[in-house]
Amino acid sequence: MTSYPAHWEADVVLRDGGTAHLRPIVPSDSAALQRMHRAQSPESVYLRFFAPMPQIPTKDLDRFVTVDHRDRVAFVLVVGDEVIGVGRFDRIDPESAEVAFNIADAHQGRGIGSILLEHLAVAAREVGITVFTAEVLPHNRPMLQVFAAAGYEVSREFEDGVVAVRFEIDPTDRAMQVIAAREHRAEALSVRSVLHPASVVVIGASRKRHSTGNLLVRNLTSAGFQGTLTVVHPEAESIAGVQTVRSLDELTEPADLAVIAVPATSVSGVVRDCAAHGVKAVVVISSGFAEAGPEGTALQREVVATARSHGMRVVGPNSFGIANTAPDVALNSSLSPFLPEPGSLGLFSQSGALGTALLARATRLGLGMSTFVSAGNRADLSGNDLLQYWEEDPATKAVGLYLESIGNPRKFSRIARRVSRVKPVVVVKSDLTGQELPPGHQVRLSGLAERAGGALDEILTQAGILRADSIRQLFDITQVLTAQRLPTGRRVGIIGNSAAMGTLLVQAARAEGLVVDCDPVSLHPEVRADEFAEALAQMYSRDDVDSVIVSFTPSAGASDQEIAGVLSEQAAQATQTTVACFSGVQGVREELTAFVPGDEGTPERRTVPSYFGPEDAVLALARTTDYAMWRGEDHGHYPELERIDRRAARSVIDSALDEVEGDETVVLSPSRTRELVQAYGISVLPHITTSSVDEALEAAEELGYPVALKAVHTRLRHRMELGGVRLNIETPGELRDDYGQIREVIDSFTQEGPYDVDVQRMAPPGTACVVRGGEDPLLGPVVSFSLSGDTTELVGDIAHRVAPLTDVDASQMLRSVKAAPRLFGYKGLPIMNVAPIEDLLLRISQLVDDFPAIADIAVHPVVATQTDSHVLSIRVVLRSAVDRIDSARRRLA
Known part of the structure; x- marks a missing residue:
């Protein structure tokens, strides 16, 4: 019997946003399995066993819970001590197995069958099985739907009153799209349950005014929380004016959200108590966990495991709190005594210490916010989860993320690329490479070492993410994104009453890649309001200007309020994007706000964001323009590559890995290398x-x-x-x-x-290039391109992207290196046919995306000629025991 495969365990998010724990079945599950069976309806039992069976016979029960984890595999999905679903397969022959499921009646409709199928398919491929079969009664429509909706090519045959189902379990593009869509819906719902609670219970508040718990209660009440607020205290009648209960036993209904501010050593017990009383999510403000050392790390893992196994999500620990400014929620469950006005910016911060600073600056700038989450140690709820939620949230127009680490960059890139196509995402990045981390942040280290930072920058760009170098830049950029329409081009018009300021704006705009074709309009220093209005009208009437930068310094001819009124009214009616350097006004202010009729006749607010200096205004406009241009570009498609034989490639990899043990690497022999790459349509000279x-x-x-x-x-x-x-x-x-x-x-x-x-x-003469790919522990499957030679390596002229690549990714990647002109006729060199190199990039991308066991594949060199390309050498390194953190099975990190 194969030893217990602990790497198959996973915490998962169900369709309704709740969580559960999935793991291989063990003999001690027999009692829980029998309890689940006895609670099933006669119809459910018949659909599973094709016969009445009030209880599972002992002999069958023993067989169900005793598996070898190779030819007989079974998973249970548990919430607390309750088994809510079972999925299993039994090998029929070397390549196929029969699969079966049993879902508890009380938990049907939560997507359990789909999750079990995903995890069983991954486990089956690991043990060499490529085909699943099943026998299903015709009226068992839910199970037939599980197979039909999984994204596989399913064949059905009806015989002897049973539907025989058969399908290959290779992760097709369609299957991966289905998994991603289900993951998105489930994670978005799980975040919504955290940010839209109808009832909140605070645990750990004391009567001391300056204690953390007391502050939380006061902030909740001062924000005007619209739901039910309760405080748990064993003695006090009330805390900060809120009625208390002695324990959770006294609650008439389970709370949606528990906010916990007790000592770290007590948190796990409190979370267990919350689980026993049906609480849906917890925010752990308490510190003293992974940031405090190994003992704290163990406590943190216990807290998260307890919560997830009982269906709860966790924010924190060491969190600053959460907030939702929606009038029907009015939630300030944070340590900030003030809450920004309702607005359209969703803000996520990993740093608890910066939480107050972020909210304070947003408030000073008048920048409205939809929701705010401080993840603290990011032990559970992460930036990826929030992106899933904000993508669908109608109240959020732009997203701001302060990240100190990324636990799953590949998933982050995948989600952010999708979100960026509909909403801008701005990231302030600290060290994201995994090389230097704040206490409490546990991520894998990148194998790209010193190049990891640059690689991650390129990956963020690939996803359409706007990068800010500071919190100040984050808010500068999001002011434009939330208050103005997106620019339609890079052409900028500049107008103001200071020639010196106009010169500074022109220089800054051109330095940031904006186009200033028309001369700046320089009005006299003592300009009147009507003169300013006329000049603005002329500027906004131009069809060769996409954005306008307005500056104003104090004038004897008009007051600040007069000029602000003129500017806000005209900017609100204009089609161009507008930013300002306005004397005495900084941020998104009422002075520069006007209203226009909205789509449904309701007034729509338009505000001109104003900045202290010209550099700040120009940078914010330039980054917004970069995003608008990216969003309007064709990002290509994932091509259906011909001559791909995944089964042959898997056979080569499996046979090679059978010869190594543990976390070892193996270099493929030349013959096996040729076999592997030929399975993906790559020929070697x-x-x-x-x-x-x-x-x-x-x-x-x-x-x-x-x-x-x-x-x-x-x-x-x-x-x-x-x-x-x-x-x-x-x-x-x-x-x-x-x-x-x-x-x-x-x-x-x-x-x-x-x-x-x-x-x-x-090979014919040409330009030597290098294409590499492989599974980076932090970034996932990464593909790199460069021209061959020491100089390329010394100056780091290497392009990186996360796989899979679109056709446009491959084209841009090849052209993004500084030495690329050598391929396109530089100083009389012949123009090379790069289409075969782009095809090679796509094939290597597909190969490393399909097989995480490929630690490194180096095509060095591939020679580009004027007509074709020739691969001269390929070296492949495989690593056993690879666990990709963003794979073909949904799971929480």
Whole structure:
């Protein structure tokens, strides 16, 4: 029997936003399984077993809970001590297995069957099974729907009153889209249950006014929380004017949200108590967890495991709190004594210490907010969860994220890219590489080492994310995004009553990539309101201006209020985006606000954001314009590549990994490498490995002259300057001389070999490129492109993207490196046909996306010519025991 596969365990979010724990079945589950069976209706039992069965016979029960985790696999989904669903497969032959499910009546409709199928498919592929079959009664429509909606190509046959279902379980594009859509809906609902509570209970508040719990209660009441607020205190009759209960036993109905502010050592017990009383989510304000050391880390894991296994989400621990400004909610369950006005910015912060600063600055700028979450140690609820929620939230127009780490960058990139197409996402990034982390943040380290930061920057750009270097920039940019329409182009008009300010704005705009074709309008310093209005009208009437920057310094001809009124009214009616450097006004203020009729006749607020300095105004406008241009671009599609044989590739990888144990790596042999890449439509220029000059001469005759000689030695491979490569060998005499020289070079480097030399037919002349891919522990499947050579590596001229790539990704990636002009006729060089290189990028992207076991695949070099490309060498490294954190099964990190 295979040992218990702990890596198959997972916390999952169900269709309704609740959570549960999924794990392999064990013999001790027999009693819980029997309880679930006895609670089932006769119809449910019949649909599962095709016969009446009031209880499971002991013999069958023992067989159900005793599995070998290879030929017989079963998962249970549990909430607390209750089994709410069972899924299993039994191997029929080496490649197929019969799958079956049993879902508790009380939990049907929560998407349990779909989750079990996803996890069973991943486990089955791991043990070599590629096909699932099932026998289902025709009137068991829910189970037939599970198979039909999973995204697989399902065949059905009706025979002897039973529907026989059969489908291959390779993760097709359609299946992955289904998984992502279900994940999105479930996680969005789970966040909504946190941010829209109808009832809140505070646990840990004391009568001391300056205590954390007391402050939380006062903030909840001062915000005017619209739901039911209760405080748990064993002695006090009331806290901060709110009636108390002695314990959760006294609640008449389960609370939607519990806010916990007790010592760290007591939190786990409080969470268990909340679970026992049906609380849906908890916010843990308490500190002293992972940020405090190993003991705190253990406490944190216990808290999260307890909550998730009982259907609850956790914000924190070490959280600053959460807020929702919607009038029908009015929730300020945070440590901030003030709450910004209702608005359209969704704000997420990992730092608890910065929580107050973020809310304070938003308030000072008059920047309205929809919702706010401080994740603290981000042990459960994360920025990815919030993005899922904000994508659908009608109250949120733009998203701001302060991130100190990303636990699952691949998922973040995938979700953010989708969200960015409908709503802008602005990120203030601290260290996101996993190399330097704040206390309490636990993420994997990137294998790209010093290049991880640059790689992540490129990945954020790939997802359409706006990057800010500071919190100040975050708010500068979001002011434009929430208060103005998006620009339609990069052309900028500048108007003001200071020539010096106009010059500064022009210089700053051009430096940020904006286009200033028309001369700035410089009004005289003592401009009157009517003069300013006329100049603005002329500027807004121009069809060669997409955005307008307005500056105003104090004037004897008009008051600030007069000019502000003129500007706000005209800007509200204009089609252009407007920002301002307005004397005495900073932020999104009433002075620069006007109203226009909305789509449904209701007034729509339009505000001109104003900045202290020209650099701030221009940067905010430039970043907003960058986003608008990205959003309007064609981002391509994920092409259906021909000549892809996943089954053949999996066979090569599995057979190679069968020879290693534990978390080891293995370098594929040349023959296996050719097999693997040929399964993905990649051909390698033939070569023959030789160990003597005579073998080399025979190989050259077989391949045909001219040939190249390449030392197999690791330090000499691809190193022509070290003497490890000889090119354009046209005769046997040349080959004898060059072979001897290479062997001398090899001997000078080591006495241990390898001494072999590859003989390869010469490729046509062209430009050598490098394509790499593999599973990065932090970033997931990453693909890289560069031109070959030491200079490229020394200056870091390498493009990175997260797989899978669209056709546009591949095209832009190749053109994004600084040395790319060498492929397109630089200084008289021939123009190369890069289409085959783009196709190679797509194929390597698909390969590493499909198989996390590929730690590294290096195509070095691939030579681009004017007509085609030629792959000269590929090296593949596999790693066993890979656990991708964003895979073909839904689970919480």
